[in-house]
Amino acid sequence: MINVSVVTVLASLSVSSDRSQFFEYESVSLSCEVQGNSAGWRVMRNTSRGNLSECNTDWGKQQGSSCIMLLIPADSGVYWCESGSGEHSHAVNITVPVGAVILESPALPVTEGDSVTLRCRYQGTPSDLTAGFYKDGSLIRTETTGKITIPAVSKSDEGLYKCSNSKGESPESWMTVTIENMTNHMNSP
Incomplete structure (x- = not known):
């Protein structure tokens, strides 16, 4: 019998307020959880300009395994954790629009069955304006509260979301929906 051991790196990048869109000059903390x-x-x-670099070079401030940033539009891009031997975590897209409207949606994948709230926010007062919410370019609903809740997300809710209100339109963000670990179901009687 041959014993084969598989090493899986369980590293993830966590975002301090689990969302992918931020207002200019907002502070965010990105941490490698291993x-x-x-x-x-x-x-x-x-970055969207194609600059590949690590925290503490020309952006961010390293504090332990976290990177603290004060965001500007040039910080929009893909972020991930990497080990010295080249192992990677999943990647997270972060968008800092030039406009004053953002969509607060989860940056990290959500699990099927979870409740998810999407908020359309305006940088200024009032922040809760009537907003239209779009998935894959089509209007799904308009809410006077400026937010919608999906009580139990399913794989069909995965897609590209954006919102608009009287102050403008947010960029689009992709929401990933993962299916609960199947091994739990395979072991049950």
């Missing part, structure tokens, strides 16, 4: 030892892991990014 099972075991997080030493040697660093936060990396590839």
Whole structure:
């Protein structure tokens, strides 16, 4: 019998307020969460301008395994954690629009069955304006509260979301829906 061991790296990038869109000059903390030892892991990014670099070079301030940033539109891009040996976590898209409207949607994948709230926010007062919510370019609903809740997300809710209100339109953000770990179901009688 041949014993084959598979090493899986369980690293993830967490975003301080689990969303993918931020207003200009908002502060965010990105952290590498690694099972075991997080030493040697660093936060990396590839901006929309194609600049690949790590935290503490020309952006962000390294604090332990976290990277603290004061965001500007040039910070829009893809962020992930990387180890010294080249292992990667999943990637997170972060958008800092030039406009004053953002869609607050989860940056990290959501699990099927979870409740998810999407908020359309305006940088200024009032923040809760009547908003239209769009999925894959089509209007799904208009809400006077400026937010919608999907009580139990399913794989069919995965897609590109944006919102608009009287102050403008947010950029689009992709929401990923993952199916609960199937091994739990396979072991049940």
